Amino acid sequence: MKTAVYPGSFDPVTNGHLDIISRASRIIDKLYVAVLDNPSKTPLFTAEERVQQLKQILKDYDNVEVMSFSGLLVDFARSVNSNIIVRGLRGVTDFSYEFQMALSNRSLDSDIETLFISADTQYLFFSSSQVKEIAYFNGNIDNMVPDLIKEQLQKKMKKY
Numbered sequence: 001m002k003t004a005v006y007p008g009s010f011d012p013v014t015n016g017h018l019d020i021i022s023r024a025s026r027i028i029d030k031l032y033v034a035v036l037d038n039p040s041k042t043p044l045f046t047a048e049e050r051v052q053q054l055k056q057i058l059k060d061y062d063n064v065e066v067m068s069f070s071g072l073l074v075d076f077a078r079s080v081n082s083n084i085i086v087r088g089l090r091g092v093t094d095f096s097y098e099f100q101m102a103l104s105n106r107s108l109d110s111d112i113e114t115l116f117i118s119a120d121t122q123y124l125f126f127s128s129s130q131v132k133e134i135a136y137f138n139g140n141i142d143n144m145v146p147d148l149i150k151e152q153l154q155k156k157m158k159k160y
């Protein structure tokens with residue numbers, strides 16, 4: 001059985017991330033969506049909130065499980081008996097960072113392989129950071145995130 005880990009901050013999850021999850025879940029038997037819980041960062045949504053959002057959004061995927069992790073990604077991958085890391089690529093600007101990360105992970109664990117999946121063209125131009133900025137200024141994020149995230153972003157932004 002082929003298992004893989006799709007890690008990220010997912011602060012918040014975007015339709016681009018969901019496109020990668022959908023594509024990966026078709027070629028991998030079991031996909032772990034791994035939400036980074038990094039105490040040294042201050043995300044907009046807590047790790048618990050991000051896990052709950054993803055669980056809700058991905059509830060119809062039988063072969064996808066959402067978990068949080070802290071520490072090294074390779075250690076998390078080992079803990080779920082997986083040696084495949086899935087990452088999405090939006091274009092050449094993502095490539096150097098992603099390539100460096102793939103090689104770092106391989107240097108930490110030589111069994112690890114990174115599988116790059118290209119995002120669909122409609123998702124190439126935005127990121128979680130841009131979604132947050134647009135939401136902060138009440139811009140239209142309808143095509144960028146699921147409704148659940150849109151509602152939760154609007155609630156969060158009211159507190160600021």
Ligand code: PNS
Binds near residue numbers: 008010036104
């Ligand atoms: O969605 P992001 O923020 O680009 O995801 C980055 C992530 C979570 C994949 C990366 O920061 C990560 O793996 N962090 C865990 C720490 C780690 O293993 N670092 C070594 C690899 S560079």
